[in-house]
Amino acid sequence: MQSPEASSSSPVLLNIGGKKYATTVETLTQREPDSMLAAMFSGRHTLPQHPTMGTVFVDRDGKHFRHVLNWLRDGAIPVLSESEYQQLLREAEYYQLLVKEKGSIPSRLLYKLLFDLTVVHKDLSEVDFSYACIKNTDFSCANLYKAKFGQVEASSSCFQNAILRECEFIGAKLQESILDGANLRSANLQDACLTRCSFIETDLNSAHLQTANLTAANLRGANLEAANLKGAKLSGTNLQGANLQRAYLREVDLRDTQLTGAKLGGANLLGAIR
Numbered sequence: 001m002q003s004p005e006a007s008s009s010s011p012v013l014l015n016i017g018g019k020k021y022a023t024t025v026e027t028l029t030q031r032e033p034d035s036m037l038a039a040m041f042s043g044r045h046t047l048p049q050h051p052t053m054g055t056v057f058v059d060r061d062g063k064h065f066r067h068v069l070n071w072l073r074d075g076a077i078p079v080l081s082e083s084e085y086q087q088l089l090r091e092a093e094y095y096q097l098l099v100k101e102k103g104s105i106p107s108r109l110l111y112k113l114l115f116d117l118t119v120v121h122k123d124l125s126e127v128d129f130s131y132a133c134i135k136n137t138d139f140s141c142a143n144l145y146k147a148k149f150g151q152v153e154a155s156s157s158c159f160q161n162a163i164l165r166e167c168e169f170i171g172a173k174l175q176e177s178i179l180d181g182a183n184l185r186s187a188n189l190q191d192a193c194l195t196r197c198s199f200i201e202t203d204l205n206s207a208h209l210q211t212a213n214l215t216a217a218n219l220r221g222a223n224l225e226a227a228n229l230k231g232a233k234l235s236g237t238n239l240q241g242a243n244l245q246r247a248y249l250r251e252v253d254l255r256d257t258q259l260t261g262a263k264l265g266g267a268n269l270l271g272a273i274r
Contacts, residue, residue: 015055019062036096064091
């Protein structure tokens with residue numbers, strides 16, 4: 001078992017899905033102190049070891065753990081193929097190298113993966129980016145199905161033609177981002193800052209936009225059928241030609257909203273200010 005008194009230079013033998021690795025407590029705990037590996041070898045936990053070899057077993061595919069280990073050693077990530085990049089991102093997420101608690105500094109590995117390696121055309125479905133600072137990131141055409149962007153700082157980013165169906169953007173700061181042609185069906189954008197964003201011909205069918213700030217946003221030709229805009233700020237918002245059929249616009253202030261050619265059949269406009 002792992003000794004709580006083990007020094008930072010103590011050797012550690014790992015068996016990751018059958019592949020053997022040797023490293024130190026310092027390597028596993030210093031660069032990413034909030035990771036699962038840092039918690040495992042912090043000395044606070046008793047870890048089962050092989051009775052004769054002394055290895056600690058982790059039931060994961062060991063192929064990409066060498067990249068995880070090299071990141072922990074010296075912050076290096078090699079150039080990878082698209083499929084390998086996707087697999088490494090999954091492993092990094094498992095080891096909680098991408099996990100970000102509210103108010104903490106986002107993982108340096110997340111920055112490395114997003115900014116040193118392109119995310120364009122990548123499959124990033126169900127990846128958790130919550131609380132990350134990912135300003136000016138290009139997610140064009142990416143598959144981000146069910147990805148989590150809660151509380152992210154992602155201003156001036158590009159999600160053009162991306163698959164964002166059922167994504168979570170609660171409280172996200174996306175001001176001045178481009179989301180033209182994106183699929184945001186059933187996405188949750190409650191309380192999101194979407195000022196001056198471009199949603200031209202974006203599919204927002206059944207999207208949750210309660211109390212979202214859409215001031216000066218461009219939603220020309222967007223599909224907002226059955227979307228919930230309760231409490232949304234729509235001052236200076238361009239909704240020309242938008243489909244707002246069956247949308248929930250109750251008590252929304254539409255006085256400074258451009259609605260020329262918008263379809264409002266079946267929309268709930270009870271108490272809306274026009």
